[in-house]
Amino acid sequence: MRNLANWLILGLTLTFLIGPFLIIIFAGASAGQSLAFPPDGLSLKWYAKVFTVESFRASFMLSMFLAVFGTLTALILGIPAAYALNRYKLPGDETIRTIVAAPIIVPGIIVGLALLRYLVVPLDFTVTMALFMAHTALVLPYAVRVVSSSLHNLRADMEEAAVLLGCSRLQAFMKVVLPNIRGGVLAAFILGFVTSFNQVPVSLFLSGPGVRTLPIDMLAYMEITYDPSVAALSAMLAFMSLAIVFAAERLLGFSRYV
Amino acid sequence: MSEILVSLSGLTLSYGKTVAVPDLDLDIIDGELIALLGPSGCGKTTTMRAIAGLLAPTSGRITIDGRDVTRVPANKRGIGLVFQSYALFPHLSAFENVAFGLRLQRLAEAEIRSRTETGIATVGLAGFEKRKPAELSGGQQQRLALARSLVMKPKVLLLDEPLSNLDARLRLEMRTELQRVQNETGVTMVFVTHDQAEALALADRIVLMKEGRIEQLGTPNELYSKPATAFAAEFMGFENIFRVENDALVSDAGSLPLSYDAGAPLLAWRPGGVSVGSGPHSGRVLASSFAGGHREYVLDSALGQIKADAPIETPEVPLGESIAFDLPRSTARPLAA
Numbered sequence: 001m002r003n004l005a006n007w008l009i010l011g012l013t014l015t016f017l018i019g020p021f022l023i024i025i026f027a028g029a030s031a032g033q034s035l036a037f038p039p040d041g042l043s044l045k046w047y048a049k050v051f052t053v054e055s056f057r058a059s060f061m062l063s064m065f066l067a068v069f070g071t072l073t074a075l076i077l078g079i080p081a082a083y084a085l086n087r088y089k090l091p092g093d094e095t096i097r098t099i100v101a102a103p104i105i106v107p108g109i110i111v112g113l114a115l116l117r118y119l120v121v122p123l124d125f126t127v128t129m130a131l132f133m134a135h136t137a138l139v140l141p142y143a144v145r146v147v148s149s150s151l152h153n154l155r156a157d158m159e160e161a162a163v164l165l166g167c168s169r170l171q172a173f174m175k176v177v178l179p180n181i182r183g184g185v186l187a188a189f190i191l192g193f194v195t196s197f198n199q200v201p202v203s204l205f206l207s208g209p210g211v212r213t214l215p216i217d218m219l220a221y222m223e224i225t226y227d228p229s230v231a232a233l234s235a236m237l238a239f240m241s242l243a244i245v246f247a248a249e250r251l252l253g254f255s256r257y258v
Numbered sequence: 259m260s261e262i263l264v265s266l267s268g269l270t271l272s273y274g275k276t277v278a279v280p281d282l283d284l285d286i287i288d289g290e291l292i293a294l295l296g297p298s299g300c301g302k303t304t305t306m307r308a309i310a311g312l313l314a315p316t317s318g319r320i321t322i323d324g325r326d327v328t329r330v331p332a333n334k335r336g337i338g339l340v341f342q343s344y345a346l347f348p349h350l351s352a353f354e355n356v357a358f359g360l361r362l363q364r365l366a367e368a369e370i371r372s373r374t375e376t377g378i379a380t381v382g383l384a385g386f387e388k389r390k391p392a393e394l395s396g397g398q399q400q401r402l403a404l405a406r407s408l409v410m411k412p413k414v415l416l417l418d419e420p421l422s423n424l425d426a427r428l429r430l431e432m433r434t435e436l437q438r439v440q441n442e443t444g445v446t447m448v449f450v451t452h453d454q455a456e457a458l459a460l461a462d463r464i465v466l467m468k469e470g471r472i473e474q475l476g477t478p479n480e481l482y483s484k485p486a487t488a489f490a491a492e493f494m495g496f497e498n499i500f501r502v503e504n505d506a507l508v509s510d511a512g513s514l515p516l517s518y519d520a521g522a523p524l525l526a527w528r529p530g531g532v533s534v535g536s537g538p539h540s541g542r543v544l545a546s547s548f549a550g551g552h553r554e555y556v557l558d559s560a561l562g563q564i565k566a567d568a569p570i571e572t573p574e575v576p577l578g579e580s581i582a583f584d585l586p587r588s589t590a591r592p593l594a595a
Binding site for chain 1: 310311312332333337338339341343345346347348349358359362363406407410
């Protein structure tokens with residue numbers, strides 16, 4: 001009896017987790033004209049159509065740009081920050097830790113509105129610049145946290161050993177610290193990439209005429225055209241995320257770091 | 259021989275406002291194996307880190323080979339340090355760990371190879387070159403850390419608690435190993451330990467430290483048989499230390515009359531120096547344990563607790579019963595106040 005209940009719970013959980021994904025895959029593979037489930041016959045034409053929509057291509061490129069370079073920038077800022085928080089007793093370091101984590105806690109809508117109202121409008125930033133800064137800021141907490149946890153496991157005396165063998169402080173960091181937190185850095189990159197790529201609320205406020213990230217563009221598209229191509233695109237994006245996570249797991253056991 | 263290699267003068271070390279070592283003077287002789295001994299917090303590790311250059315002194319001077327290195331950064335001092343945790347690089351093979359410092363010097367590949375192989379062979383790890391540190395046992399990691407420092411041909415090799423992470427059997431093996439390596443390479447070794455047995459067994463000279471100051475400096479034999487202060491005596495196993503007042507031994511618990519002239523303000527006895535079974539005093543047995551060649555008693559006497567060793571041939575006295583004992587002048591170590 002208990003065994004049966006266990007299986008039931010497991011089955012329901014999987015249904016809730018995977019169900020929507022399956023619905024989207026099939027809704028996108030519809031042969032009909034509008035978004036529907038179950039689909040009216042099967043066809044790959046909507047999957048093909050995605051690639052012909054001009055605005056999708058532009059917004060995909062923008063989202064890619066933001067996810068890759070925003071995350072890289074966040075790592076360039078976040079790795080030294082995590083290092084300093086881990087290795088030195090800083091005045092008010094608990095406060096810094098809390099502030100760094102703030103974008104995770106504060107709802108995206110508020111972050112987006114605040115950035116729009118107090119940065120973009122008064123300082124007259126371009127839309128792309130504003131989006132880039134917002135995405136960097138959003139990803140920064142993940143960079144600091146994930147890198148912090150791998151630094152935490154790395155003993156400080158290893159760097160001292162490297163220094164006594166002739167390294168400068170910077171060389172010790174590059175030759176000893178970095179190779180040993182490589183997994184954490186990659187994990188932070190993937191987490192940041194996915195977070196940035198799927199980000200809606202902040203981008204919603206900051207997107208401007210002709211400059212939209214892909215999720216915002218998909219929302220806009222759906223308001224006008226209710227065809228299955230959005231579902232097809234969603235399915236492909238989900239596969240992209242899955243592929244990245246799978247590759248990372250295969251390469252270095254990604255789940256250990258998150 | 260007996261040329262001074264490292265000289266510390268007026269060395270003061272502090273962490274923030276806490277002064278860990280005030281005004282230390284110490285000369286380390288070329289080729290010797292010297293131990294910095296003391297309980298935790300005595301400043302031994304702090305002193306070692308200052309010699310290595312990992313900690314900048316508040317004041318004072320450090321010279322190595324006559325050259326003032328007080329302001330020379332750690333990576334340019336030519337000093338090796340074997341960390342207590344070994345601090346091996348987990349992402350590199352044993353070979354690359356040892357070659358690490360040589361590669362930084364941009365030596366020719368052939369020289370790096372031959373020196374690394376020699377270094378690994380010296381510590382008996384030939385055949386383990388490709389292993390990662392995590393694939394080596396504790397003792398092997400220790401020896402790898404030793405090789406990594408030795409291949410750099412350091413002027414001084416510092417060792418932080420080199421035996422504390424090893425089990426009893428490995429500890430003995432490593433002790434022999436360290437002495438052998440020191441004999442073969444002639445490198446000056448400074449090691450930090452809180453274990454007096456380790457210091458006595460290994461060192462040519464022992465620096466006993468207390469609260470950042472040198473309590474006593476001497477050969478193991480001098481420290482063992484002639485401790486100069488109550489602290490040194492206690493550290494060297496004189497567990498029964500009493501004041502002398504008006505021809506009586508006095509402790510916080512009470513006093514016992516003396517039948518001889520003490521000639522010193524303090525007298526100290528090892529447990530083995532207390533004679534059990536006969537004598538003018540008596541004590542109740544609080545604890546008794548078998549220790550191979552002898553039996554260790556804790557006695558409750560007029561002076562409070564006394565630790566005394568009895569020959570194993572004498573019959574065991576049960577707990578709670580009284581036994582006669584003596585604190586003879588011949589086995590007492592007189593101490594200055």
